[in-house]
Amino acid sequence: MPSISNKGNSMPQSPIRKLVPFAEAAKKNGTKVFHLNIGQPDIKTPQVALDAVKNNAIKVLSYARSEGSEEYRNKLANYYAKNDIHVAANNIIATTGGSEALLFTIGSITDPGDEIIIPEPFYANYNGFSTASGVNVVPVISKIENNFALPAIEDFEKLITPKTKAILICNPGNPTGYLYSKEEIEKLKQIVLKHDLFLIADEVYREFAYDGEKHNSVMALEGLEQHAIMIDSVSKRYSMCGARIGCIVSKNENFINTAIKFAQARLSPPTYALLASEAALDTPQSYFDEVIEEYQERRDTLISELQKIDGVKVANPKGAFYCIAELPVDNSEDFAQWILEKFNHNNETVMVAPAGGFYSTKGEGKNQVRIAYVLNKADLKRCVEILKVALQQYNN
Known part of the structure; x- marks a missing residue:
């Protein structure tokens, strides 16, 4: 059989997308999946x-x-x-x-x-x-x-x-x-x-x-x-x-x-x-003013809710629409897969991006996840509620 290149074998999988099959399987089983894994804004295109x-x-x-x-x-x-x-x-x-x-x-x-x-x-x-x-x-x-x-x-x-x-x-x-x-x-x-x-x-x-x-x-x-x-x-x-x-x-x-x-x-x-x-490029400044205000409110909601969970440490972002959260788990990739594959709360779950894939130093970010706050404030609150329950069950 012809061989794959060393470069091809070394190509890393995307931490943002590699758990997609588990999310799709959860949806087929009737579970609603909130996507916090990818920076796809829900803001309307101009x-x-x-x-x-x-x-x-x-x-x-x-x-x-x-x-x-x-x-x-x-x-x-x-x-x-x-x-x-x-x-x-x-x-x-x-x-x-x-x-x-x-x-x-x-x-x-x-x-x-x-x-x-x-x-x-x-x-x-x-x-x-x-x-x-x-x-x-x-x-x-x-x-x-x-x-x-x-x-x-x-x-x-x-x-x-x-x-x-x-x-x-x-x-x-x-x-x-x-x-x-x-x-x-x-x-x-x-x-x-x-x-x-x-x-x-x-x-x-x-x-x-x-x-x-x-x-x-x-x-x-x-x-x-x-x-x-x-x-x-x-x-x-x-x-x-x-x-x-x-x-x-x-x-x-x-x-x-x-x-x-x-x-x-x-x-x-x-x-x-x-x-x-x-x-x-003809989009008026008012569009950005509204979007920035919305994202700032989403950030504040997300950070405030995450800080209420015991054992969670979160950085306070000043821009973009992502944050890194450190979770009370040994391996965030295992947790991110488990929460899609084996967990739901009232038929809902969340998808996050394991943060280890955002480092090139081995072992760094192993208990961290990236969260994209691209959902509305009510959905973000619900996502954190799901995360809280999931962490309790996972650690028990």
Whole structure:
């Protein structure tokens, strides 16, 4: 029998999706499953984006430009300017989701065996993207005890080797909801300049910053023009996960010219989704104001309810719509499967994402889960009630 590649065998499963068969089985058995495992917002997609797909005069559904239409990229640059990020259309490449943006970025700046330093826990697919490119993730651990704040700069410096090509952060963070301060971004700026590295910032949750806090973009810092690479997406901002439109933004001309070659190799991003994404940029600020208020209330509800459960420790997110909770269990993956496979409370159960898959350090996050607060407040309260009962039964 032909063999599978070592790379294929090393490809990690998604902690967000690998328990789906157990959730589907529970549903077939008549159990309602609340999905806290995946960042799929229940917020309505802006009508202007949906109408752009429904009401167009396209006669031939042709290829888009490999880097996305100039109209879209110009409009995107105008959106960024409102957020103190001043770039031009030629600094932007539209991609098929933020995932492709990350793959193009890693492919453009690394060779097999190179290293990228990432504060963990981190978005699980960073492991997958790195594995696909033959790149080694070098983790620097942040802790739930200090709300997953940026580790000390000394922790980064001692990990830098001749193979290190970049530092990658997610801001605000998935899975932690951590929002980096301006001082922390400045510290990262100094270290990448000192060691001549790229600073990659996954900023897809930029709009979701709470408690009056401000998002600080790496693209807004002077002096990082040749080092900063921003990853972005319409998925979360406009509740358009299925559109699969993201982008790479950088002022480094050599990097952009290299990434375009990857974009050309996959031909183009999807034409209809580009139309929807361009139209979504006309969404008024009032939409975001309402969404941010709703998510902040959901966060407050979730954290407050979780803190009432004995033995549960939870970080307080300042952005995005995720939190990490530490549970009084030895193995959160076993618990997450058990709660789907062998438990229900009044014919209802919940699906969470075991947090071990958001770490690359073995053994870390083994008793943690990621919870996405993408359900309404009443459902979130019910989910925590189910979790409380489930933990009591599981531990007994």
